[in-house]
Amino acid sequence: MPSEHVPTENAAPGRSTTRTLLRLWPYVRPVRARLTTAAFVAIVASLLSIVIPLVLKWLVDGPVAAGDTTGVWFGALYLLLLGVAEAVLFGIRRWLVARPLANVEATMRADLYERLQRLPIAFHDRWASGQLLSRGTTDLMLVRMFLAFPLTFLLVNGVTILAGYVLLLAQDWSLGLVLLTPVLPLVALSNLFERRYGVVARTAQDQVGDLTTVVEESVLGIRIVKGFGRHRSQARAFRALAEHLRGTELAKARLLAMIWSVITALPELAIGATLVLGTVQVADGDLSAGTLVAFLSTALALRWPVESIGFLLAMSQEAATATERYFEVMDAPEEQETTGTTKGTTTPDGVRFEGVTFRYPDAPDEAPPVLDGIDLHIRPGETMALVGGTGSGKTTLTALVPRLHEATTGRILLDGADIALMEREKLRSLVSMAFEEPTLFSASVGENVLMGAEGAGDPELRRALGVAQADGFVDRLPEKADTQVGEQGLSLSGGQRQRLALARAVVGRPRFLVLDDPLSALDVHTEARVEAALREVLKETTALVVAHRPSTVMLADRVALLSHGRIAAVGTHQELLRSNAEYAWLMSGEGNETR
Structure with a gap:
């Protein structure tokens, strides 16, 4: 069985995620118009979700407080239309990105294959075939998923959170400041998570390559495996590598669970504190019931953009390591053609x-x-x-x-x-x-x-x-x-x-x-x-x-x-x-x- 050897000369431990992902730009540039349009559509759809609390404020402080049944029905209709518009816009976004990103993945895969044909024999002697195979399949799938979802929604959710907090501060600045208290701890924890998750993600993707190599060699060498009765030893070798990969995937899951729980708990605590303070203000007559409903609805609408940070960062890290692995092959020096001229003899010389x-x-x-x-x-x-x-x-x-x-x-x-x-x-x-x-x-x-x-x-x-x-x-x-x-x-x-x-x-x-x-x-x-x-x-x-x-x-x-x-x-x-x-x-x- 092969050793778990992966040439990773270019895999710098302290590499920048952003700088690594920016190397995808030449592939993304031809489809940038559709991706930009899709991002704009997603931003509009996401902002509609924080318009809904404003309709609720009007509905509670207006028709509900005045007992206006017609106004209540109109308010319900507005909410329905906003929900339908949001769903339609997200569907359009999905349609806009599906075909171009499939083309990006196909282009990258074709370039990788072409590059492999031009690399010298010494390169292929050093690299396990399973490592190259995983870079052309699993890694490129991760890159496509990043371009389809995290790339857009890191921007969309960032704009939504910013607009939402501006709206919260405009409604009541004291309650808005309470909701802002988790921001600094979340930024620090996200930075720590990003570094640790990147290391584990890289290990997991390298181990997938090792596992792919074992499967490929076992299939191609099935006559040897059967002829010498080595199926049990091959199975043990496969199980050992699979166990290593399982352990790494569990480490990824633990990190993701930790960041997810913290990102979920801190905003929830802030929302709870806001609810208590807001209720006191309503009881004292310092805040209208509609404003409190709108405030809490806006805060709840921001839960998903905030809570998704851990998930989006994890996908971005996996995409960064996949991009890094892809360019390790693309950066390998090709067989160099010389620029000199060949001067042969006029008669054959063997x-x-x-x-x-x-x-x-x-x-x-x-x-x-x-x-x-x-x-x-x-x-x-x-x-x-x-x-x-x-x-x-x-x-x-x-x-x-x-x-x-x-x-x-x-x-x-x-x-x-x-x-x-x-x-x-x-x-x-x-x-x-x-x-x-x-x-x-x-x-x-x-x-x-x-x-x-x-x-x-x-x-x-x-x-x-x-x-x-x-x-x-x-x-x-x-x-x-x-x-x-x-x-x-x-x-x-x-x-x-x-x-x-x-x-x-x-x-x-x-x-x-x-x-x-x-x-x-x-x-x-x-x-x-x-x-x-x-x-x-x-x-x-x-x-x-x-x-x-x-x-x-x-x-x-x-x-x-x-x-x-x-x-x-x-x-x-x-x-x-x-x-x-x-x-x-x-x-x-x-x-x-x-x-």
């Missing part, structure tokens, strides 16, 4: 590695580089086999050619052109790869293969399937090349997936081909047929092939032995067998078993 060194960006300073001073020349049209023991750096070396990783020092040249100065799109149109672990997508067989060449059609598809000896089993599928292979291609065997990955690599007739042990999952007979077809393809390209078996090495014109991150020897298969003991050992049965 692939050259000149003093290439590579170490992973997050490796300790004292750790030796994975590759150290690689000098290697693959001649034009030549196939070079790359052989080495486990951990020698073979896969890393192949990943440098299409710039999945960047060389730390040194240069890699394709026909004399430095790949560090090439646009990645151009580079990857020249270089095609097949990885040892084939990855297929939830699409048809044909769509998976044709991903290797933009604009390729059925003739290229059939040729590539033939080279990979995949046309036979593809034609036996229910819908042939249109058959959906399912998630990760798990409906196919390992050998079938590997052949489709090989077909994807060769479908575009690339100038440079990089194959990372492409035949490891094939049986002996299929491997022989694939090798025979692949030889014809290799005549048309310059290729680097990671090999572990003599049969794969025999596809190559020459062999390079990689040992401890360095090129130890280069020659033909027979030459290295005679002159290099390490190579002979690797090509022996014992060496193959340890690869």
Whole structure:
């Protein structure tokens, strides 16, 4: 199971909630007109609720005191109309924000997905997939909810409270001052709550990402889980993470309950004191009954705007942490394109590695580089086999050619052109790869293969399937090349997936081909047929092939032995067998078993 590791370099403990939420402005700006209109409509609707007490004052001091039945009915009608108008306006507000905020969420999700495609492989190596998934789903839902409700109602309730207190002070300044007494304690408590809740909310959202990772890995690795009978241990791991999340959610609930109870209790005490003082004033003749009714009705109308402060602050904090998590990905540095010009030779020169060194960006300073001073020349049209023991750096070396990783020092040249100065799109149109672990997508067989060449059609598809000896089993599928292979291609065997990955690599007739042990999952007979077809393809390209078996090495014109991150020897298969003991050992049965 994964560790509960979350890269949070940008998550500053003392970050400003307002400053964090302001980063949403570029997404909100296109819909600001509708959101502003919705806020204005909500303010009008909310202010209608404090007009009702004024109607009550008129009703009590006028028609009720005078026994005017007609006036009472008119007063009741006014109250009904105000209530209906308030309800209609809140409905309009909801209609105004629904569509634009759905668009905001969709735009943010699309930008996040696009960003993930542009981030370097090193980023994806560090981040758990569940953490990225939760940022694109749960976190963006929290952002949308904030824009739909707290963003508007923090303003609406603030305006309502301000207008309500002005009205209270205008009706009776002494009673109004009594109701104002809880304001300072509430501001102090809200500030304390905001800081504490923000920390707990961030923890909870990170734990959701960890939990998502466990679920995703368990589903994708269900064959391993079942095959080794590890369902109980996986369930225990899931329960442990779920318990951690449960504890964090309970901590959030306790904080919310505390602030809610305080925000509710203090205004209620103030209203109670006001009721006592107001009743005394009415009894003494210093205050009319209608004014007291209006005063208390206004105070009660302000209960929800005041009591909702804790709820709105909690949602705002969760939205702030969600926004922070979202921009942690969006702020990650992309693969940088260089601005230099590529100057290649006029004649093909193949692939050259000149003093290439590579170490992973997050490796300790004292750790030796994975590759150290690689000098290697693959001649034009030549196939070079790359052989080495486990951990020698073979896969890393192949990943440098299409710039999945960047060389730390040194240069890699394709026909004399430095790949560090090439646009990645151009580079990857020249270089095609097949990885040892084939990855297929939830699409048809044909769509998976044709991903290797933009604009390729059925003739290229059939040729590539033939080279990979995949046309036979593809034609036996229910819908042939249109058959959906399912998630990760798990409906196919390992050998079938590997052949489709090989077909994807060769479908575009690339100038440079990089194959990372492409035949490891094939049986002996299929491997022989694939090798025979692949030889014809290799005549048309310059290729680097990671090999572990003599049969794969025999596809190559020459062999390079990689040992401890360095090129130890280069020659033909027979030459290295005679002159290099390490190579002979690797090509022996014992060496193959340890690869």
